[in-house]
Amino acid sequence: MSGFLSSLPxxxxxxxxxxxxxxxxxxxxxxxxxxxxxxxxxxxxILLLSIGFRSGATAPIFYGISPTTLxxxxxxQALVLTDVVVETVVLALLLAIxxxxxxxxxxxxxxxIAKIKG
Amino acid sequence: xxxxxxxxxxxxxxxxxxxxxxxxxxPFQQIMGLSLYGFCLTLFFFLLRAPDVVLxxxxxxxxxxPLIVLLAMSKLRRRGGPEKEEKGAQP
Amino acid sequence: MRIRTAAYIFFGLFVAGxxxxxxxxxxxxxxxxxxxxxxxxxxxxxxxxATNVVTTAVFDYRGFDTLNEEFMLFIAVVGVLVLFRAGPAxxxxxxxxxxxxxxxxxxxxxxxSLLALFSLYIILTGQLTPGGGxxxxxxxxxxxxxxxxxxxxxxxxxxxxxxGLEVAEAIGVGGLVLYGIAVxxxxxxxxxxxxxxxxxxxxxxxxxxxxxxxxxxIAVAMGMVLLxxxxxxxxxxxxxxxx
Numbered sequence: 001m002s003g004f005l006s007s008l009p010x011x012x013x014x015x016x017x018x019x020x021x022x023x024x025x026x027x028x029x030x031x032x033x034x035x036x037x038x039x040x041x042x043x044x045x046i047l048l049l050s051i052g053f054r055s056g057a058t059a060p061i062f063y064g065i066s067p068t069t070l071x072x073x074x075x076x077q078a079l080v081l082t083d084v085v086v087e088t089v090v091l092a093l094l095l096a097i098x099x100x101x102x103x104x105x106x107x108x109x110x111x112x113i114a115k116i117k118g
Numbered sequence: 119x120x121x122x123x124x125x126x127x128x129x130x131x132x133x134x135x136x137x138x139x140x141x142x143x144x145p146f147q148q149i150m151g152l153s154l155y156g157f158c159l160t161l162f163f164f165l166l167r168a169p170d171v172v173l174x175x176x177x178x179x180x181x182x183x184p185l186i187v188l189l190a191m192s193k194l195r196r197r198g199g200p201e202k203e204e205k206g207a208q209p
Numbered sequence: 210m211r212i213r214t215a216a217y218i219f220f221g222l223f224v225a226g227x228x229x230x231x232x233x234x235x236x237x238x239x240x241x242x243x244x245x246x247x248x249x250x251x252x253x254x255x256x257x258x259a260t261n262v263v264t265t266a267v268f269d270y271r272g273f274d275t276l277n278e279e280f281m282l283f284i285a286v287v288g289v290l291v292l293f294r295a296g297p298a299x300x301x302x303x304x305x306x307x308x309x310x311x312x313x314x315x316x317x318x319x320x321x322s323l324l325a326l327f328s329l330y331i332i333l334t335g336q337l338t339p340g341g342g343x344x345x346x347x348x349x350x351x352x353x354x355x356x357x358x359x360x361x362x363x364x365x366x367x368x369x370x371x372x373g374l375e376v377a378e379a380i381g382v383g384g385l386v387l388y389g390i391a392v393x394x395x396x397x398x399x400x401x402x403x404x405x406x407x408x409x410x411x412x413x414x415x416x417x418x419x420x421x422x423x424x425x426x427i428a429v430a431m432g433m434v435l436l437x438x439x440x441x442x443x444x445x446x447x448x449x450x451x452x
Contacts, residue, residue: 006239007232008129008238009125012132014228018225025217026214028143031187035148035149036140039136045163049171050166052243053238054239054241059167059339060246060250061261067251067255071167072166072168073247074263075271078263081174082343084171084175084179084343085178085282085346085429088186089436092285099193108194168263169339170261172339177347177350186440189440
């Protein structure tokens with residue numbers, strides 16, 4: 001593969017990271033901000049899995065195939081796997097905090113919350 | 119070679135969908151976009167030969183994440199949102 | 210607002226530069242050669258009698274990491290429960306989702322049983338084929354969500370009593386910790402695979418993997434159902450009260 005294609009996944013990962021961060025910075029709504037956090041976090045999945053990929057290799061599951069088959073890296077997959085699931089629960093915690101902020105201040109806009117606090 | 123082309127296409131689609139989800143400010147549309155984004159990621163992980171991550175992402179990205187955001191949204195509505203939210207809901 | 214955007218551009222450029230510099234040292238896409246992953250791919254089948262290297266890495270070779278992730282999940286669930294306990298009750302009574310027609314409800318309930326069965330299969334065969342506690346747990350939680358979406362909030366609340374959920378969640382997370390401690394008490398390293406390995410390809414092979422998969426499946430599924438429960442709790446005007 002050419003030089004550009006071989007670094008495309010890393011570029012896309014960076015693009016998604018900065019898009020999510022931009023969304024967080026410019027967000028006017030805490031729900032929107034939480035979704036942007038999820039998007040930003042997912043860039044790490046793309047980065048990790050892209051690093052571990054080997055062209056022409058099979059999945060790291062040796063059920064019914066020769067144990068010497070070339071397989072992609074299992075360690076990055078293990079890292080991503082646990083994080084994908086835990087991410088949901090962390091999002092729920094973020095949203096619970098947003099609901100709580102809304103209860104206390106009646107606002108969901110981070111800028112106006114800052115004004116209320118003085 | 120086909121796999122390489124599919125990976126490149128899927129990467130570009132994922133980047134575009136992520137940008138659109140961030141740019142959307144209407145909450146309900148954003149949740150639907152988030153679900154679509156989760157599905158794009160699922161296809162991408164499938165192409166990268168990560169079946170375990172695909173199974174997790176399929177449940178989390180397309181169902182669990184949007185459902186949690188939806189539940190939070192309805193909870194905000196029920197607790198009496200700001201005026202502009204009230205207008206949208208029926209009396 | 211303008212200050213924040215300016216700060217974003219300034220620090221963003223800094224981070225982007227550092228990232229670009231780091232990418233220069235990464236292997237080109239598709240040319241990864243790491244000793245650790247390669248070693249796991251080669252030895253898992255012989256050392257642990259498991260065919261799914263990812264699950265083995267999650268629950269055996271890197272079991273301690275997984276315990277930390279599990280604690281993160283547990284703490285986040287507890288955080289949500291605590292936050293919603295302190296809040297005031299909902300101002301408006303929630304009517305639940307629209308009552309669906311009988312055909313839809315019958316169909317969805319059939320789907321629920323299928324989904325629950327399939328998620329158990331995914332949890333139990335985690336060491337052989339793609340799957341395991343995390344994936345199966347998420348699917349099991351989706352099955353519970355389907356009950357709610359089929360239009361009967363009462364049925365969802367009846368199937369998932371809060372006390373039972375809390376006990377199950379405690380069993381799931383506590384089981385993992387207890388296994389680790391029991392192994393230490395027997396004189397092995399934390400999370401060592403001490404259960405007999407069995408025959409490769411059998412349901413109860415690979416030693417501790419099926420046990421830990423089941424504990425993780427319970428913890429993940431019950432954690433997510435507890436979350437849904439917390440978001441829906443004050444829905445039924447007063448609900449079960451605050452005790």
